[in-house]
Amino acid sequence: MGGYLEVAGARVSYGELEVLKGVDLSVAKGEFVALLGSSGCGKTTLLRTIAGFHTPSHGAIRIDGRDVTREPPDRRGMALVFQSYALWPHMTVDQNIGYGLKIRRVGAGAAAARIAEVRALLGLDALGRRKPGELSGGQRQRVALGRALAINPDILLLDEPLSNLDARIRLTVRHEISALQRRLGITAVHVTHDREEAMVMADRIVILNGGEIAQVGTPQQVYNQPASDFVAAFMGAENVIDLDVLAGGETLIVAEGPHNRRAALSRQGRDLASGSAMARFRSEAISLVDARGSDGEPGPGVLQLEGVVGQVSYPGGLWRHVIHLGERTVMVDAEHCFEAGTAVHLRIRDDRLYLFPRS
């Protein structure tokens, strides 16, 4: 992919602590990329490095082939929307939105027209003369976005812009932002720790772990083909069991264990050698059957685990079961409720089972 924004081998340290340990990233023009990771993974540092608030000790930042590594933040054609919005409380909505224009010495008429345009774009029409203190969280968020967009940046950087909003508003604003980004065709880099937010908004997701990129891919790729145990767990496959695997050609044979039957699974491009393996799966990726009614044969390409229901709850939609597999417990969501104490079979299709060598 032709990179419009390129991060090449960026290393950033805070004193002794290296926060980014050599990050390579390429973002195409008009693309929406989400940087996803838990707190402390370096995602905000990466964004701030792109924005120019940190200078990498090694590596480079390039925009359209131009090296901007040592350029100040305002010479990069980027605008950053801050997590706290960082609106100036003593200025009105219009003054906040128009500040970048004022600094660029845009004439009063042109600036007023641009401010009105941005206000209309973000549905802030009636609020131009209000101060940030008189706005709701969602409105403030839009003003922050408007202030960034007013200067027509080539790249829009978003630092967890939705994390301070109510859960309900957040869902709508998500769609508003990604629709706006597509309409304006602007290149965007979005930092978030919310998996679903990244999935819904981004064209591509960059998963960071401990200052390094764990995986880059489309939402479908990172969700369905996690490259590592970390990514699988981060993308919601939190159930984990140990298996013994015999790898041969296109087939992986799972040896019979204390809680699982022998199974023949297709390899599906998995890079796995024979030996002890870790298997991860999502709670909703399983079919649950009563052991008494089960014929015992799950069929080809399906792994069957045998356990006992420990606890049942109803979070809405599906029943959530805590199932004991000896010492281990896994979570399984099912349409029907199985009483605590019921012996059950868990059947997992091999395309929903993520296998990694035991480290």
Place this chain on the structure above:
Amino acid sequence: MPVPFLGLLLVTPALLVVTLLFIVPLASSITGAFDVDGNFGIGNFQKAFELYSSDIVFTIVIVLLSSVLIGLCSIAIGGYLTLGNNPRAVSILKWLYRWPLFIPFIVVGQILRTFLAKNGLMNSMLMESGILTAAQTISFLDWRGIVIAFVWKQTPFVTLLIAGAMASLDRAMIESARNLGASRLRILVEIILPQVLPTLLVGLILSFVTMMSVLSVPLMINAQSPTMITASMAFRINAYGDYGVANALGVISLMTTSVVAWIHLRQTMREHR
């Protein structure tokens, strides 16, 4: 014991101290200002204006000028502490600027007297370095010396207040302005200053009142006429035992500080609304 009574009992010592040590002497000074040979009258004020009107103007002008300079210096120092790029320079400045806070006014007067006099340290240094000749030297031991002493002594106090207010601002507010291309001076004037203005005002008002009451600096630095109201009051009492005129000067001084106190109160009320 009933609770309301207990509460009253607890505030009684504080109330007594305030009444006996503050309200009573204040009231007696104010009434004393209107006491002309045992009768009520404004003779003391007439005399005070007749003899000391230039001192009154001198005092107000000097204190106002000092306040303005203190404001400018503390904005500059606070701004550099908040926006400075060189961490070493920032930490040196942070360590240095507070020193005058711990030096009494009388010592400030003493130090500056030896420094600013016609044959003082400053002029000797300028002569040594060949910038001035002995004929060109002038003494700063007049109104300029007082202003220098006040600014030197009070800037750290106001800086302490506004640097704290500046530091408590969300850093992202500064970064978002930088992101849009604002220079540091612009960020200081357009983003930071408007938000710390109430704190700056409080600092300047407290400094104003402090400077109005300093006796040692005018005595040490400016032993001539016109001088500050405090020096005139001390002179009136020590030389003539004339409490009437001294009290009248005190009331005039109090009226001046009341004006700024009123500004302060109005500001506080506005903030709490």
